[in-house]
Amino acid sequence: MGAGAFVCGEETALLTSVEGKRGEPRPRPPFPAEKGLWNVPTFVNNVETLANIPVIFTEGAEEFSKVGTAGSKGTKVFAMAGKVNNIGLVEVPMGTTLREMIYDIGGGIPEGKAFKAAQTGGPSGGCLPESALDTEIDFDTLVAAGSMMGSGGLIVLDETSCMVDISKFYLEFTQDESCGKCPPCRIGTKRMLEILDKITLGEGTMEDIDNLETLAKTISSSALCALGQTAPNPILATLKFFRDEYEAHIVDKTCPAHVCKKLLRYEIDATKCKGCTLCARNCPVGAIVGTVKEPHKIDAAKCIKCGACMDNCKFGAIFKA
Amino acid sequence: MAMVNVIIDGVSVQAEAGSTVLEAAQKAGINIPTLCYLKDINQIGACRVCLVEIKGAKALQPSCVYPVSEGLEVYTNTAKVREARKGVVELLLSNHPSDCLNCVRNGSCELQDLAHQMGIRKNRFIGEQSTFPVDERSVAIVRDPNKCVYCRRCEAVCSKVQGVSILGGIGRGFNSTVGPAFGHALDDINCTLCGQCVNVCPVGALAEKDDTDKVWGALADDSKHVVVQFSPAVRVAISEEFGLPYGTISTGKLVAALRRMGFNKVFDTNWSADLTIMEEGNELLDRINNGGTLPMITSCSPGWVKYCENHYPEQLGHLSTAKSPQAMFGAMVKTYYPQTDGVDAASIYSVSIMPCTAKKYEAARPELADSGYRDVDAVLTVRELARMIKQAGIDFVNLPDEECDAPMGLGTGAATIFGTTGGVMEAALRTVYEVVTGETLPKLELEEVRGTMGEIKEATIDLNGTQVKVAVANTLARAKEIMEKVKAGECDYTFIEIMACPNGCVGGGGTPIVSSLQRRLLNEDYRALRTKGLYNDDANLPLRKSHENPFIQKVYADFLGEPLGHKSHELLHTHYTPRKKYNVGCNE
DSSP states (O other): OGGGOGGGGSHHHHHHHHTTSOOOOOOSSSOTTTSOGGGSOOOOOOHHHHHHHHHHHHHOHHHHHTSBOSSSBSEEEEEEEESSSSOEEEEEETTOBHHIIIIIISOOOGGGOOEEEEEESGGGOEEEEGGGTTSBOSHHHHHHTTOOOTTOEEEEEETTOOHHHHHHHHHHHHHHHOOSOSHHHHTHHHHHHHHHHHHHTTOOOHHHHHHHHHHHHHHHHHOSSHHHHHTTHHHHHHHHHOHHHHHIIIIIOOOTTSOOGGGOOEEEOTTTOOOOOHHHHHOTTOOEEOOTTSOOEEOTTTOOOOOHHHHHOSSOOEEEO | OOEEEEEETTEEEEEETTOBHHHHHHHTTOOOOOSSOBTTTBOOOOSOTTEEEETTOSSOEETTTOBOOTTOEEESSOHHHHHHHHHHHHHHHHTSOOOGGGOTTTTSOHHHHHHHHTTOOSOTTOOOOOOOOOBOOSSSEEEOGGGOOOOOHHHHIIIIISSOOOOEEESOGGGOEEESGGGOOGGGTTOOOOOHHHHHOSSTTEEEOOOHHHHHHHHHOTTOEEEEEEOTTHHHHGGGGGTOOTTOOOHHHHHHHHHHHTOSEEOOHHHHHHHHHHHHHHHHHHHHHHTOOSSEEOOOOHHHHHHHHHHOGGGGGGBOOBOOHHHHHHHHHTTHHHHHHOOOGGGEEEEEEESOSHHHHHHTOTTOOTTSSOSOOEEEEHHHHHHHHHHTTOOGGGOOOOOOOSSSOOOOHHHHGGGSTTHHHHHHHHHHHHHHHOSOOSOOOOGGGOOOTTOEEEEEEEETTEEEEEEEEESHHHHHHHHHHHHHTOOOOSEEEEESSTTGGGGOTTSOOOOHHHHHHOSSOHHHHHHHHHHHHHHHSSOOSGGGOHHHHHHIIIIIOSTTSHHHHHHHBOOOOOOOSOSSSOOO
């Protein structure tokens, strides 16, 4: 049901879809428990909620409640992925810290790179910075820290991730998955994505940050369902913790993580270059000049930033600036 | 009705349990702005323009669907509410063409009103705009999805009121719009062109095909003899366009305005409505007496006829072969009228003013050329005529009352009530009763068939001892109910009147647009008010039975011979075309 549409994870959209109609949420009240599927009282539960029930029945509520935090009992399954050595589904007691999850269970970050952020809650969630690594994770602490439990997704980001680009990635998803029923989500997510696009292209202005915040506020306060209401979260969270990255894109016209193509340059470290000519031979646009056994140079005006030179260099002489 | 106490912006009001915050606020003297909301038709909380703060609720709530409850505290004018509403309208405007000056709805656009009300002077959220193809192929309706605000009012009226359901949400996210499945053109599908979608569109995404230039062109052409007819409902609907109260009859001013615009002859469709009664009434008697297909169903409403052709092609034998009053007029004005006036039929340009968009389609039917020419050359909706009167600078309200021209300008009260549901039935029975029984009707008003929106009315008439059961339906959803019975052979009616539009022609797709706010503020349905006007007109006319119209008696004496006679068959009767639902792709 729902033809795989993300919005059909929203309970009323799911019900509408089950009824054979276009998967769109409907206003609550009336809540499904009052008027749900075909207008009769309906319970809608997540699979994970139901999976907890046998344990409560067999072990008893008291035993179940021994695990977890004051506000969130039991365990939680996280889908851990991203820049972490061990990826997969992880069931941990509520109250486990991010550090325990990423470093003890996840085995830390590959290639010894530095941790930058943990994105939790799926496309509608937020990003938590390093300072949140020791927070005991449950439903309430995540919200207080500026994110959410949401789907239970946990994406680890390291120093090579651009936080503006990450926001853009999530907004591309939510604007694509918007059912279109309400204007804040239908048009608002598109407008936010357009601004993020502009910033990653180095065409942003400081006013764009204000507009992003205004849009985010308008959308979260006026959208019909949780998809729209939470769609601005990736932007709000990254603006809260990584505002300097936005400003670097806008003011300095640089992408600190060297991700945004328009804002990076490939350069050759003359001290490392052996003049083997491999980069020049692999450059599809002939942007690399130099004589054999002499350090080569990249003509920035011709370079299309495809990265072929860097991939082919055997001496690590090519770097992004 | 149980009442609950609610507090809106500090004002205590009593509201009916089960009503919405929007309705309760109206009682407290607050008109919360809306866009997608359309009373009784579309209450989906989608547009987010009517958001309010509810004490205790986490998020802002749409007042159009939020139910009142005892002790509910509502704030409709906080900074948070104002900012959210303004933001939403700015977003809508950011994906809406800003060429208001060139838009047919300039001045009557609900989005324009909202932008004004919210004090939007600069849009903070500009960006890419939708670029959908515009469907201009139909002769009746233009659909421009680029102006669509996705309020879904058209979709709701098409499915809930009409039961035709050709419009629905297509695309997702930013690419969402409302339209026929697979983006088909209206011409390629089972759209009846009833125009109810046009009547509810808050913006210019749906509009009638504008034929005003065509008519101005004819009026400016000295070689053309331009004649005009206006249908029963037009005399009441036109009044609203000039600020007159709903239900005001403006026949005299309308005639004066048409004459000042330059029409050579101003006639009245009421004349041919009387003619329709003569033909259709006699056809009914003929079918009853000679074992013809029964029930016989009226065929005046072109939206209904197209619906029947698309959805019940095998049942077309039930439709009366009598042409609609517009079509009868068209055939007569280029045959009979030249004989009375010496005008060259080839020079006649025949214009009709209709409360209807489907009449444009009817006039363009290839078979309606029995006069040897196009029987009707141009059809204008009431809205188009009002625009032309305004363009001409005519002070409509202060015009003197004038009378129509002879011989096709006189109609009876029976013809006037064609404009509302039950009217054709009542008019037909006034004549049939007297023809069959030879007695005068004791009471002309046939209350049993006078219905309201979306109602099916039934009555049994005693015709010289024969009990004739009749039914009257308005809206296509009700037509469907009746047709399913006809199809199943479970129908014991002899005669059925069906009108495609709610309340009949007074609710037609070519009548003045009544905004969502106006509909909310009126105590009574505007169509019911128009109906009252028509019944008053009938009551005040000296002649109230079609067969008593002297100009109808004259046309039979001088030209036609007798009802259902040879000439009538040639000029006044037609045939219908079985159609599939789609001209493209697969059917069923």
